[in-house]
Amino acid sequence: MAPTPPDLSPYDAVLLGSFGGPETEDEVMPFLRRVTAGRDIPDARLAAVGEHYYARGGRSPINDLNRDLLARLRDELAWRGLDVPVLWGNRNSEPFFADAVHEALDRGATRVVTVLTSAYSCYSSCRQYREDLAAAVEAVGPAADGLQVDKVRPYVHHPSLGRAWLDNLLESLRGLPEPGRARLLFVTHSVPTAMDDTSGPGDGDGNLYVDQHLRLAHRLTDEVNAVLGTAIEGELVFCSRSGPPSQPWLEPDVNDRIEELAAVSSDPVVCAPIGFVSDHMEVVHDLDTEAAETAERVGVPFVRVPTPHASEAFVKGLVDLLLERAAEARGEVVVADTWLPGDVRPSVCAPGCCPNLRAAKPALCGSD
Ligand SMILES: CC1=C(CCC(=O)O)c2cc3nc(cc4[nH]c(cc5[nH]c(cc1n2)c(C)c5CCC(=O)O)c(CCC(=O)O)c4C)C(CCC(=O)O)=C3C
Numbered sequence: 252m253a254p255t256p257p258d259l260s261p262y263d264a265v266l267l268g269s270f271g272g273p274e275t276e277d278e279v280m281p282f283l284r285r286v287t288a289g290r291d292i293p294d295a296r297l298a299a300v301g302e303h304y305y306a307r308g309g310r311s312p313i314n315d316l317n318r319d320l321l322a323r324l325r326d327e328l329a330w331r332g333l334d335v336p337v338l339w340g341n342r343n344s345e346p347f348f349a350d351a352v353h354e355a356l357d358r359g360a361t362r363v364v365t366v367l368t369s370a371y372s373c374y375s376s377c378r379q380y381r382e383d384l385a386a387a388v389e390a391v392g393p394a395a396d397g398l399q400v401d402k403v404r405p406y407v408h409h410p411s412l413g414r415a416w417l418d419n420l421l422e423s424l425r426g427l428p429e430p431g432r433a434r435l436l437f438v439t440h441s442v443p444t445a446m447d448d449t450s451g452p453g454d455g456d457g458n459l460y461v462d463q464h465l466r467l468a469h470r471l472t473d474e475v476n477a478v479l480g481t482a483i484e485g486e487l488v489f490c491s492r493s494g495p496p497s498q499p500w501l502e503p504d505v506n507d508r509i510e511e512l513a514a515v516s517s518d519p520v521v522c523a524p525i526g527f528v529s530d531h532m533e534v535v536h537d538l539d540t541e542a543a544e545t546a547e548r549v550g551v552p553f554v555r556v557p558t559p560h561a562s563e564a565f566v567k568g569l570v571d572l573l574l575e576r577a578a579e580a581r582g583e584v585v586v587a588d589t590w591l592p593g594d595v596r597p598s599v600c601a602p603g604c605c606p607n608l609r610a611a612k613p614a615l616c617g618s619d
Pocket residue numbers: 270271272273283286287290292296297300311312313368369375376440441442443491492493494526531532533
C-alpha cells in the first residue's frame with residue numbers, strides 16, 4: 252500500500268515567525284527601542300547591547316540565519332510534495348508580522364500555520380509572539396478579516412530538536428581529549444523570575460519555562476552518558492540578563508558559574524545553548540565572546556556546542572510539527588511525538604497562560 256501523501260490542509264500558507272534583528276548600524280537603536288518599549292531596561296544596558304551590535308557592523312546574524320532556514324523549510328516542504336507559500340515575519344525588524352499578513356493576503360491565503368524560532372513556554376517565548384500577531388492582523392484591518400492564524404505547539408519536547416542537540420553534543424564532546432571530564436552547561440536566556448513563576452497554563456504551579464529546560468537538559472545528559480559510557484554532570488545556567496539590578500532574574504549567570512567551577516577544577520566547560528535554535532547575538536556575543544573570555548581568564552577550556560539550525564533533523568522536525576498541527580486542525584486524533592517526560596503543551600494556548608504581567612492584550616492562537 253502506498254503511504255498517504257502528506258496533507259497540510261486546511262492550511263494554505265506557512266509563516267516562519269521570529270524575533271528579528273538589525274542589519275545596519277542605523278537600524279540598531281530603533282530596533283533596541285522597539286524591543287524594550289515600555290520595559291524597565293536601564294539606559295546603560297541598552298548602550299552596552301548597542302555596542303555588541305556595532306562591534307559587528309550593526310548586523311545581527313539572526314535574519315540571515317532565518318533566510319537560510321526559510322529556504323530549507325521551502326525545500327523540505329517541496330520535497331514532501333507540499334506546494335504552499337512559506338512566508339517570514341518578525342516581531343522586531345522587517346519583514347514585520349504585518350508585512351507577512353499582507354503577503355499572505357496577496358497570495359490568496361485564508362488559513363496560515365505559524366512556526367516560531369522559539370521552542371519554549373513563557374511570556375517572552377510564546378504569548379508575546381501571539382500578541383504581536385494579533386496586533387499585526389489588527390493593523391492590516393478589514394482586509395484580514397477572513398484570515399485565520401494558527402501556530403504549532405511549543406516544540407521543546409519534539410524528538411527532532413532533542414536528537415539534533417544530542418548529535419551536536421556528542422560531536423563536541425568527542426572532540427575533547429577526555430570527554431568524561433567535561434562539565435556540561437545548558438544555557439538559556441534569563442528572564443525575570445516573575446515571568447518564569449507565571450509561565451505555563453495558569454492552573455498549575457508555574458515555572459514551566461525552567462521546567463522544560465531542565466527536562467531537556469536531563470534527557471540530553473542521560474543520553475550523552477549512555478552513549479559515551481561517562482558520568483558527565485550537566486546543569487542549567489542563564490545568559491543575557493537585562494532589567495534593573497533590583498529586579499530578580501533567573502540565575503546563575505553562565506559567566507559566574509564558569510568562575511565558580513574554575514575555582515575547584517580546570518576541567519573543560521561545554522556550553523550547549525539549548526534556549527536558542529540558531530547562532531544569533533545571544534550565542535555569538537554572550538557565549539562565543541563573553542563566556543569564552545571568562546573561561547580563558549580563569550583558565551578552563553571552553554567549547555560551545557553548535558545550535559540545531561543547520562541540522563537536517565531539525566528542519567524535518569519543523570515540517571513534522573506543521574503536519575501534526577494540520578491533522579489536529581482537520582479534527583484527526585493526534586498523538587504528539589515527544590522525547591521528554593511531562594505534558595506536551597497544546598497548540599491552542601489556554602486562557603491566561605504565560606500572562607503579560609503589565610497589561611492584558613489580545614493574542615491569536617489561543618482559546619481566550
Ligand atoms: C526568553 C527570551 C528569548 C528566547 C525566545 C525567543 O527567541 O524569542 C529571547 C530571544 C532574543 N532576544 C533578542 C534580543 C534582545 N532581547 C532583549 C531583551 C529581553 N529578552 C528577553 C527574553 C528573551 N529574549 C527579556 C525578558 C528581555 C527584557 C525586555 C523584555 O521584557 O522584553 C533585548 C533588549 C536589550 C537587552 O536587555 O538585552 C534585545 C536586543 C534576540 C535577537 C538577537 C539578535 O539580534 O541576534 C533574540 C532571538
